[in-house]
Amino acid sequence: MSDVPSAIGRVAEPGAPRALPVLDVADIAKTFGGAKALRGVSFSVAPGEVHGLLGKNGSGKSTLVKILAGFHAPDHGGRLAFNGEMVDLPLKPGDFRRLGMSFVHQNLGLVPSLTVLENLRFAHLTTARSGYIDWRAERAAAREALGRFGLSIDTAERVDRLSPVERALLAIVRAFEEIRVACAATGKPGLVLLDEPTPFLPREGVEKLFGLIRSIAATGSSVIFISHDIDEVMTITDRITVLRDGALAGALETAKATHEEVVEMIVGRRIARLGTPGHQAAVAKPAFLRVSGVAGGALAATDLVVGKGEILGVTGLIGSGYEELPYLIFGARPCRAGALDFVDGAHVPLAAMSPKRALDLGLALLPGDRQGASGVDSLPIVDNMFLPDVDRFFRFGLLNRRAMVREAFALGTRYEVRPNDPAMKLSALSGGNAQKVLIARWMNRNPRLLLLDEPTQGVDVGTRVQIFAALRAAAAAGMSVLCASSDAEQLAEICDRVLIFARGRVCAEITGPDLTKDGIAEACYASIDLTGRTAPAAPALAS
């Protein structure tokens, strides 16, 4: 690369790109009300570079992305150059497309009521000069785009009928396609911004995504990758920029940095990883709940036992059925067969299970789909925290709102919700802080069994440790936990035992010294033999 200074004339920081940057921003600031979300951030992205943008929940990453998308106007004084061209701020809606930027936002930005085809070709269809649409050609183009990335989603399917994984992959393919088309038109590199694209993706989906990212970078276009998964960031990025409290905390060349250095730059202090729990002791815990013959969705007649005070992990490859288990047990999705037997003698056929019954039995469910099924974006934090047990705050027919707010503030302090303002709408919180509110809601009810689906998606590395510690403390006090997750590191850190699923059944059980991130990942892959068939199911679990 030639030694070309940054387009806006700043002195390049050590390790900064020497070729003309694709993106070069300086002094970007943003204030919401009185609160500063960004405080004069500057950084640049080289052509063909995969650039990690990291920081704790609420550090300003999404705000920066939304400024580049023209969604937020920055405060006065910031500068932006794209491929050497100075661009006026604020960007106008749609400017990003002309420049050659595309985005995958945390909420994916798809229109649920439209089809895969309409979502994929949205930009093309809405900007086409002619009023005539050749649907046959559009279908062919959409199939070709999906096929280029090895996907075979039905183009006529409505997006709200796709699985979360398919939705995430569709949004990512759309962003990559937009760049491909824009670059062909301008002859210049483009930029794809991926704002936490991986929480919904199981391991093989992440590997597919990394393949796509590498192929885009190989054409000279650049990628900004935002994630809380440090291992993923270390795997896929060339350089890393870290934000802390809206300001630049530092920049690193990935190949020269260690995991610990990156974490320290994010958090601002050294934090120790949690050790593995006492696996041997945990296996001996007495049974709290026996699940027999649960069948529904991709799950086929599965038996398992959850111990009292046990944290049981369930995982597997895409479509193996483990991800359905929390919803089936909670009565949130229809079951074909199966029953629950509790330690106190209660017997509940799953066909008769409903969320109301589950709550009465002392169960709680934290769904993975934060925006769709878990929280209500338009309601304040306080209401989101106490939606399931608002009755508790009624006295003589009157709602004691002041007590609710007081308790919400105390919970927000315990779970480090930032900003800790119970009156603030959930939608104004960063993604990770919204997840903390929802975790606080269910932990605060002190359930007998807490069912979790990807509990720490979007949660930063420091808070993750706190949530794990809170889960362990609750389990030590007798709460049972069933955690469905594709995050092997998370399972290894918190679980006493992990069940691996394949083709709708339990095919392996991991405990003791094998309960490591690599051990879990290997067991997932070992569940498929070389002919692509899944391994036979393991014998029934002992209680």
Ligand SMILES: Nc1ncnc2c1ncn2[C@@H]1O[C@H](COP(=O)(O)OP(=O)(O)OP(=O)(O)O)[C@@H](O)[C@H]1O
């Ligand atoms: N529309 C808004 N109104 C008020 N405050 C906002 C709004 N959007 C963001 N903020 C605030 O700006 C700060 C930065 O939020 P941002 O979403 O950029 O964080 P983030 O780094 O992307 O976090 P996360 O990792 O949790 O997604 C937070 O304090 C957030 O509450």
